[in-house]
Amino acid sequence: MLISKRALTSTVGIKYLVAVSGAILVTFVFFHMLGNLQIYLGPDALNTYAALIKSTGGLLWAARLGLLLALAVHVWGIASLSLRNRAARARPYRVKRPLLSTFASRHMLFTGVVLLAFATYHLMHFTVGVTHPEHFTLYDSQGRHDVYSMVVLGFREPAVALSYVAAMVLLGLHLGHGVGSAFRSAGLSGPRLRSTFEGLGRLLAVLVVAGNISIPMACLLGLLQPYNEVF
Numbered sequence: 001m002l003i004s005k006r007a008l009t010s011t012v013g014i015k016y017l018v019a020v021s022g023a024i025l026v027t028f029v030f031f032h033m034l035g036n037l038q039i040y041l042g043p044d045a046l047n048t049y050a051a052l053i054k055s056t057g058g059l060l061w062a063a064r065l066g067l068l069l070a071l072a073v074h075v076w077g078i079a080s081l082s083l084r085n086r087a088a089r090a091r092p093y094r095v096k097r098p099l100l101s102t103f104a105s106r107h108m109l110f111t112g113v114v115l116l117a118f119a120t121y122h123l124m125h126f127t128v129g130v131t132h133p134e135h136f137t138l139y140d141s142q143g144r145h146d147v148y149s150m151v152v153l154g155f156r157e158p159a160v161a162l163s164y165v166a167a168m169v170l171l172g173l174h175l176g177h178g179v180g181s182a183f184r185s186a187g188l189s190g191p192r193l194r195s196t197f198e199g200l201g202r203l204l205a206v207l208v209v210a211g212n213i214s215i216p217m218a219c220l221l222g223l224l225q226p227y228n229e230v231f
């Protein structure tokens with residue numbers, strides 16, 4: 001084997017695994033946001049895109065398994081690093097006074113846990129259809145799953161739309177800090193490189209958050225209307 005198990009379970013090895021699995025998750029979130037933006041092209045565009053993804057069958061399941069594996073490695077890595085940190089500091093700080101840390105860096109664990117809860121709710125909402133079953137069984141004129149109306153009707157409910165907006169703000173904080181620290185784990189830590197990559201992380205976070213937040217807001221404000229109504 002090229003990389004030994006010992007190297008991978010060393011603190012540096014785990015940091016790499018967290019960074020690589022995080023990069024896989026960020027790539028998914030970015031392309032998922034681009035796919036979601038097709039809602040602005042109308043029901044036909046979004047429903048065609050959703051049907052195309054579903055028609056890939058085995059490939060879709062391979063991507064799902066890959067994502068699940070990346071998520072499991074990411075969570076395991078963070079959990080083991082936190083436990084190691086705690087074990088190394090036998091006595092806890094008496095007073096915690098953050099020096100060179102930002103709000104986002106101090107709350108990575110909190111934002112991560114909330115994002116896990118969001119992802120579970122999101123899958124229940126749009127992929128399994130258990131939270132709003134009445135929106136999940138709509139079809140367009142071509143007999144395809146009407147993903148467009150499912151999203152628009154879901155986000156017409158203020159509590160749903162605003163919970164997505166709140167989750168996207170936390171996602172932005174998580175990504176904004178996470179991308180910069182992933183590049184540091186990869187050893188790119190010179191002062192200029194560091195600020196370039198931190199800037200890239202922030203730009204990516206702003207794009208993903210702005211793109212995603214625009215969707216629930218557009219539905220809530222009535223700028224997008226469903227193709228099917230549910231009475």
Ligand code: HEM
Binds near residue numbers: 032050147164171
């Ligand atoms: C406002 C933001 C978002 C919208 C409008 C949205 C929309 C959707 C829709 C409509 C689906 C179902 C697609 C279909 O059945 O064809 C879906 C699936 C999914 N979304 Fe999102 N999403 C958003 C944000 C996110 C975020 C931030 C994440 C990750 C943390 C995420 C992760 C997923 C996953 C994992 C699936 C399941 C894909 C599959 O296996 O079929 N989504 N999303």
